[in-house]
Amino acid sequence: xxxxxxxxxxxxxxxxxxxxxxxxxxxxxxxxxxxxxxxxxxxxxxxxxxxxxxxxxxxxxxxxxxxxxxxxxxxxxxxxxxxxxxxxxxxxxxxxxxxxxxxxxxxxxxxxxxxxxxxxxxxxxxxxxxxxxxxxxxxxxxxxxxxxxxxxxxxxxxxxxxxxxxxxxxxxxxxxxxxxxxxxxxxxxxxxxxxxxxxxxxxxxxxxxxxxxxxxxxxxxxxxxxxxxxxxxxxxxxxxxxxxxxxxxxxxxxxxxxxxxxxxxxxxxxxxxxxxxxxxxxxxxxxxxxxxxxxxxxxxxxxxxxxxxxxxxxxxxxxxxxxxxxxxxxxxxxxxxxxxxxxxxxxxxxxxxxxxxxxxxxxxxxxxxxxxxxxxxxxxxxxxxxxxxxxxxxxxxxxxxxxxxxxxxxxxxxxxxxxxxxx
Numbered sequence: 001x002x003x004x005x006x007x008x009x010x011x012x013x014x015x016x017x018x019x020x021x022x023x024x025x026x027x028x029x030x031x032x033x034x035x036x037x038x039x040x041x042x043x044x045x046x047x048x049x050x051x052x053x054x055x056x057x058x059x060x061x062x063x064x065x066x067x068x069x070x071x072x073x074x075x076x077x078x079x080x081x082x083x084x085x086x087x088x089x090x091x092x093x094x095x096x097x098x099x100x101x102x103x104x105x106x107x108x109x110x111x112x113x114x115x116x117x118x119x120x121x122x123x124x125x126x127x128x129x130x131x132x133x134x135x136x137x138x139x140x141x142x143x144x145x146x147x148x149x150x151x152x153x154x155x156x157x158x159x160x161x162x163x164x165x166x167x168x169x170x171x172x173x174x175x176x177x178x179x180x181x182x183x184x185x186x187x188x189x190x191x192x193x194x195x196x197x198x199x200x201x202x203x204x205x206x207x208x209x210x211x212x213x214x215x216x217x218x219x220x221x222x223x224x225x226x227x228x229x230x231x232x233x234x235x236x237x238x239x240x241x242x243x244x245x246x247x248x249x250x251x252x253x254x255x256x257x258x259x260x261x262x263x264x265x266x267x268x269x270x271x272x273x274x275x276x277x278x279x280x281x282x283x284x285x286x287x288x289x290x291x292x293x294x295x296x297x298x299x300x301x302x303x304x305x306x307x308x309x310x311x312x313x314x315x316x317x318x319x320x321x322x323x324x325x326x327x328x329x330x331x332x333x334x335x336x337x338x339x340x341x342x343x344x345x346x347x348x349x350x351x352x353x354x355x356x357x358x359x360x361x362x363x364x365x366x367x368x369x370x371x372x373x374x375x376x377x378x379x380x381x382x383x384x385x386x387x388x389x390x391x392x393x394x395x396x397x398x399x400x401x402x403x404x405x406x407x408x409x410x411x412x413x414x415x416x417x418x419x420x421x422x423x
Contacts, residue, residue, distance in 0.1 A: 016116060017123075017380065025123035026377070027333050030131040031353040032306060034332035035366040042372040047087065047406045051260070052080035053268035081269075084259035085406045087374060088239040090129075092401040094122050119399060125164070126378055126401065129226075130240070131355040132162050134371060134407055135306075135362075137244030139176025139231040141223040142169070150203050150212035152190075152224070156422060157200020158308060158358040163224075167192040169204065170230060171222035177245075181232030188215030189227060240371070240407040243362060247271035247415045258408070271409065272299050272416035284315050284361070284420055285341070288350070291363050291418040292343035299413035301345025302363035310423045311361065312352035315339060359422045368414035374404040 019039070027034040058070025094115075133140055143159030145152045154160055163169075169190045174181035190204030193212055203212040228237055241258070252270050254263040262269040272295050279287045288305055295302050307315065316326055316339055329338035329349055339350040348363065356362070371377070378401040409415050 017119070022123060022378070024333055025120055026127040026130075028124070028127065030127045030355070031331060031336050031351045032135055032355070033127060033131055033371070034334050034336075035304065036134075036332075036369060036371045038371050038373070038377045040370065040372045042087075042374060042406060047083075047085040047372065047408070049083040049085065049408060049410065050080060051083060051269070051412075053265045079265075081260045083408060085408050086238050087404040087406055089237065090239055090378075090403050090405065092122050092126055092378065094119055094399045095396050122399075122401065123378075128161075128355070130371075130405075131353065133240055134242045135244070135353065135355050136242045136357065137175070137177050137231075137248065138241045139174075139181070139223070140225055140229045140239060141172075141175045141231075142225060144175070144221060144223045146221055147214055147218045150205065150214050152202050152204065154200040154202075155221075156358050158310060158354075160195065160197050160200045160202065161354050163192060163195050163202045165192055165195055168227040169224045170227050171218055171224055172230065172232065173220060173222065174232065175223050176225060176231035176236075178232060179234045183225075183230055183232075184217050184219075184222070187217040190215050190218065190224075240405050242407060243369075243409075243415070243417075244357070246407075246409040246412065247273065247362075247417050249273065249360075249417075249419075250275070267299050268413050271412045271414075274416075274418040276419050279418060283318070284311055285318055287418045287420060288315070288348075288361050288363065289341060289343055291361065291416050292341070292345055292348055295363060295414075295416045296343065296345030299416070300365070300411070301343075302348055302414065302416060303346075303365045304363070305341070305348050305350040306356055306362045306364075307350060307352050307420075308356040308358040309352040309354055310358060311356075311420055312339070312350065314423060315350065359420050361418050361420055363416045363418075365411075365414040368409060368411040369407075370410050371405060371407045373406070376403060377405060378403040 023038060026038065057072075058066050060066040060069055132142070142162035143154045143156065145154040169192060170183055171187050171190070172181060172183045188206055191206075191208050191210065192202055193205045193210070194203040196202065204215060205211055206213045206215040229239060230236060231239075245257075247270055251266050251273070252262040254261050260269060272291065274287070274291050274294065279290055282290065284307075292302050292305070319339060324339070326337045326339050328335050329351065331351070336351055340347050341350060373379075381400040381402055
């Protein structure tokens with residue numbers, strides 16, 4: 001065999017994880033990510049995006065009136081602002097032991113097959129994580145629930161897709177969307193040792209490798225977060241601010257968001273939202289149509305709608321009873337099943353994504369949403385040209401992924417949301 005084992009493995013990594021293959025691994029089964037161009041790049045210490053949200057107002061029945069309108073103190077010409085978006089930071093790791101390479105030297109094919117599946121799963125986990133974070137808010141909560149002897153019962157059992165055996169989670173009494181939210185004081189780490197995707201329950205141990213048990217200070221109704229990803233406190237680790245942060249459940253206040261006071265022009269700076277009182281008594285189909293109607297009449301029309309699969313099924317069953325069948329719809333790299341609805345703004349395609357909040361529908365134009373990164377989503381840490389990094393304190397190599405991403409709504413008027421009743 002020509003060359004050293006690490007060199008051969010490094011070549012394998014470079015050949016198998018290219019700029020074409022990585023998006024396929026990350027976007028597979030992730031409808032929302034596939035709608036976005038995750039290969040778009042940005043630069044600068046911050047991502048600065050200008051917005052113009054008020055047209056010039058120098059108009060009037062006379063020249064004098066038009067001049068007064070154009071010269072008013074609060075701005076008679078067009079108005080706008082700049083989003084100042086901080087780059088996030090996220091990492092992923094896979095270990096490749098020197099001993100494992102040495103004992104596999106006589107059968108590198110088997111070693112490659114095993115290691116490729118492990119690395120593939122890391123990219124798929126990357127897609128899972130960013131699908132959830134991009135579709136939710138700034139807190140990065142994976143779900144909420146209650147504890148009993150280490151068994152966590154989720155409030156919305158559909159959120160169980162956010163949990164995996166081997167994950168380390170931490171709890172908070174709040175959802176992490178405010179700087180005033182904190183983790184539960186002196187709470188122990190929860191090591192996920194079992195997940196039941198049927199019942200919406202997962203079990204944690206108080207120690208790594210332990211059996212199901214209650215970690216210290218886990219009590220009451222809690223929100224769960226991957227360790228290190230909590231979005232609260234005054235200086236959280238920045239990852240991304242997802243759809244739910246840019247288009248929040250309630251109208252935003254004058255609090256500055258990414259350098260902008262959104263209360264000045266709520267719709268043009270945070271999108272359309274319909275709350276429970278706006279859609280009382282309506283089913284999922286009528287709620288979606290109502291949202292699309294309001295967007296077309298007060299903002300800009302949507303072209304896509306995203307639902308949780310269980311809400312999509314309810315809509316599909318209703319339409320199929322009237323003879324309408326789902327269609328195959330090309331999104332980005334992949335095709336997914338879609339339903340088409342007629343709205344005042346035209347036909348909209350309705351897709352499902354299992355990482356969608358089950359109690360909401362999003363309507364948007366994908367061209368209005370960006371998920372950019374500085375130099376890869378994700379990229380391999382290989383500044384020295386080698387795709388495996390040596391650990392200083394053990395005989396282990398490490399294949400490390402990282403990204404410095406930013407998610408934002410380029411045109412908020414093309415985004416909307418409506419509350420749904422949980423199935």
